[in-house]
Amino acid sequence: MKNLARLFVYVLYFLLVSNPLSLYAQTMPYKITGKIIIGGEGKWDYLSVDTTFNRLFVAHETRVHIIDLNTNTVIGEIPDLMGVHGTAFAYEFGKGFISEGTGNSVTVFDLRTLQKTGRIKVTGEKPDAITYDPFSKRIFTSNNKSANITVIDALTNEVIGTVKLDGAPEASVPDLAGKIFVNLEDTNAVDIFNSATLEMIEKWSVKPCEIPTGLSVDRKNSRLFSAGRNKLMAVLNMESGRVINTLPIGGGVDGCVFDNKRGIIFCSNGEGSITVIKQDSPDKYKVLGNIKTMPGAKTIAIDEKTRRVFTAGMITEKNSKNFGVLIIERK
Numbered sequence: 001m002k003n004l005a006r007l008f009v010y011v012l013y014f015l016l017v018s019n020p021l022s023l024y025a026q027t028m029p030y031k032i033t034g035k036i037i038i039g040g041e042g043k044w045d046y047l048s049v050d051t052t053f054n055r056l057f058v059a060h061e062t063r064v065h066i067i068d069l070n071t072n073t074v075i076g077e078i079p080d081l082m083g084v085h086g087t088a089f090a091y092e093f094g095k096g097f098i099s100e101g102t103g104n105s106v107t108v109f110d111l112r113t114l115q116k117t118g119r120i121k122v123t124g125e126k127p128d129a130i131t132y133d134p135f136s137k138r139i140f141t142s143n144n145k146s147a148n149i150t151v152i153d154a155l156t157n158e159v160i161g162t163v164k165l166d167g168a169p170e171a172s173v174p175d176l177a178g179k180i181f182v183n184l185e186d187t188n189a190v191d192i193f194n195s196a197t198l199e200m201i202e203k204w205s206v207k208p209c210e211i212p213t214g215l216s217v218d219r220k221n222s223r224l225f226s227a228g229r230n231k232l233m234a235v236l237n238m239e240s241g242r243v244i245n246t247l248p249i250g251g252g253v254d255g256c257v258f259d260n261k262r263g264i265i266f267c268s269n270g271e272g273s274i275t276v277i278k279q280d281s282p283d284k285y286k287v288l289g290n291i292k293t294m295p296g297a298k299t300i301a302i303d304e305k306t307r308r309v310f311t312a313g314m315i316t317e318k319n320s321k322n323f324g325v326l327i328i329e330r331k
Helices: 002-018
Strands: 030-037 047-050 055-060 063-068 073-078 084-090 095-100 105-110 116-121 127-133 138-143 148-153 159-164 169-174 179-184 189-194 200-205 212-218 223-228 232-237 243-248 253-259 264-269 273-281 284-292 300-302 309-317 320-330
Touching (some): 030 284, 030 309, 047 084, 047 300, 047 309, 055 084, 055 309, 055 320, 063 084, 105 127, 127 169, 138 169, 148 169, 179 212, 223 253, 243 284, 253 300, 253 309, 264 300
Antiparallel strands (some): 030 320, 047 055, 055 063, 063 073, 084 095, 095 105, 105 116, 127 138, 138 148, 148 159, 169 179, 179 189, 212 223, 232 243, 273 284, 300 309, 309 320
């Protein structure tokens, strides 16, 4: 009996300390259903779904690959880019905008033809995440190295301002009502500013979440999901700024998306996993478990029409590794 009791204590310790996600794990309702091999060398970053033309844009160092999501095939690319990070879409103007980290610039392209139409110099260094806000009709680049955001008029392509931040910006999201929320990875906080006046509104701590990178939003319930590199995701009340919940996620997170129809949050982790979290109510959440992906698959995108989720990395196939995209769907 003493040996059984001792064994029970050891198992409990492992669950609580060594592997906290296992406490939350239930039957995983999602699985990898396909892969799209792209190939090529170089680093990768954000993925973005174009819901108008049903395409996936994949940032890959010097180019952006375009995938037709009707056939899951690569149909082209936007080449000759400088350290590409992300893509944003301004549908009413028929434009796409690509952030170039090593070029300190943004490339503009035609959404229909995919041809480049211009290049804009930003007002900071290392533009990383890029966001379009339909409310103000502006593009916002998170200039990670200079702790500011460049603001671009999506109609004229003109730089119309710079927002000085309290730290190094990562992902940002608009509330579609005049506010932009942006993760600050080096100060463990979120800055909020007015997308029209560009004036700072508030700064909220996301602790105990640290080094926040991935960011997503539940606009219906006014909740913000900030994913941190210390293996925690914070749930914030977007009205008060209060952290109302924290949940364990995988290591090396860089992306976070929210399925607003099913109430599911996905955090993509560079360690090679996607943590899946269920929203039972605006203040109650539970971890369903982890989907194994591949090391380096740290970014993520969701197709709001089909609810499919995508992540990119080096896919092992026939004893070799090729750059590509994994498709995750509900079972």
